């Protein structure tokens with residue numbers, strides 16, 4: 112019987128590529144996402160690439176324990192690959208609670224429910240090379256000591272690694288875990304139907320390069336050219352997104368086939384090849400024959416000088432190896448940016464727009480429902496008070512009820528705005 116893999120955050124950048132590789136390797140996949148950091152583009156792309164129009168999609172929030180329980184009740188899940196998290200380092204510094212809440216709570220819920228499955232479950236966590244901080248020695252192996260995180264985002268990765276280890280240990284065999292530490296995933300699927308789709312100003316280098324090359328951004332800043340590296344710019348281990356996605360298939364299969372040597376294992380997912388920021392920009396220009404206006408800017412606080420992986424363990428133990436060249440990867444990244452530009456020019460796909468709009472409106476409706484129920488509860492609570500209690504806490508109740516009524520009213524306005532925005536988007540240009 113086919114095994115089923117739940118991909119949380121499966122409509123995002125890495126999740127969509129992993130879904131393609133899992134389907135192509137013969138797994139059944141359930142994609143679940145709350146669309147907080149993506150739209151339908153990649154999910155629709157996955158369906159096109161794989162021809163799987165019936166690919167299950169669950170629009171849900173992993174911070175909602177009830178919803179996670181319902182999901183595991185609906186499908187027989189053999190393994191979970193957990194991507195559902197926020198990932199912008201800078202934003203995590205500004206909004207630490209948002210990051211701790213989303214990244215920890217979603218994972219705790221997955222572990223709680225997966226651990227209670229009859230017959231157990233396999234959990235694969237998307238960790239990051241960020242756990243190594245500024246390493247004393249490169250390349251880094253899995254035994255390189257982790258360094259204290261320099262951002263709440265990084266901290267959530269270190270914490271989730273520890274949470275998975277502890278939970279697997281306490282589960283007495285019910286749970287198995289693999290931690291994959293990604294280096295710098297870049298590129299796009301060779302079909303150019305899925306790729307990285309940053310919201311607003313990209314946080315990662317390659318989308319910034321492609322957006323600058325296509326003219327969406329004026330100039331790329333290269334932060335620091337006075338690092339102790341061969342050309343003075345930082346060095347990273349850029350790994351092709353398809354290679355990275357395939358590592359997940361190897362890891363899941365290792366778990367399913369009972370080949371793990373420990374109940375919780377950790378693997379670096381990198382190429383073992385350091386490439387500097389400047390080398391990457393130059394390679395992009397050369398392979399795609401386009402210019403990327405760039406200039407040097409001062410170093411950014413928190414940037415690590417140089418880090419790349421020693422991928423020996425993943426190569427030898429999992430049998431996985433990165434095979435795509437930097438040139439292939441950068442060609443794919445450019446093809447994806449060009450595809451996005453063509454889509455935009457063609458007015459994009461109305462079906463994709465309509466479905467993503469539907470999700471947006473449904474989410475707004477859920478929120479409104481909650482806000483209205485909350486307001487009703489508060490009114491009931493107030494009505495049940497004695498006249499003395501009402502009098503004693505009149506001011507407190509005035510503000511509580513006003514706030515609840517305002518929230519309910521705002522949430523209804525949000526639905527109306529979403530509907531108006533959607534109508535504008537969908538019918539723009541149709542009159543001509």
Ligand SMILES: NC(=O)c1ccc[n+]([C@@H]2O[C@H](COP(=O)([O-])OP(=O)(O)OC[C@H]3O[C@@H](n4cnc5c(N)ncnc54)[C@H](O)[C@@H]3O)[C@@H](O)[C@H]2O)c1
Pocket residue numbers: 119120121122123124125126143144145146147148149171172173174193194195196197198213217237238239240293294295296315
């Ligand atoms: N992209 C990288 O450079 C990189 C490097 C190392 C680790 N990672 C980790 O890999 C994972 C995936 O990264 P990505 O680049 O694909 O990011 P992404 O933002 O494209 O994908 C994450 C997806 O999770 C969804 N999501 C977030 N919180 C959710 C929740 N509570 N419930 C349901 N869905 C939720 C988002 O809508 C998004 O589609 C993240 O955990 C990230 O930290 C990424």
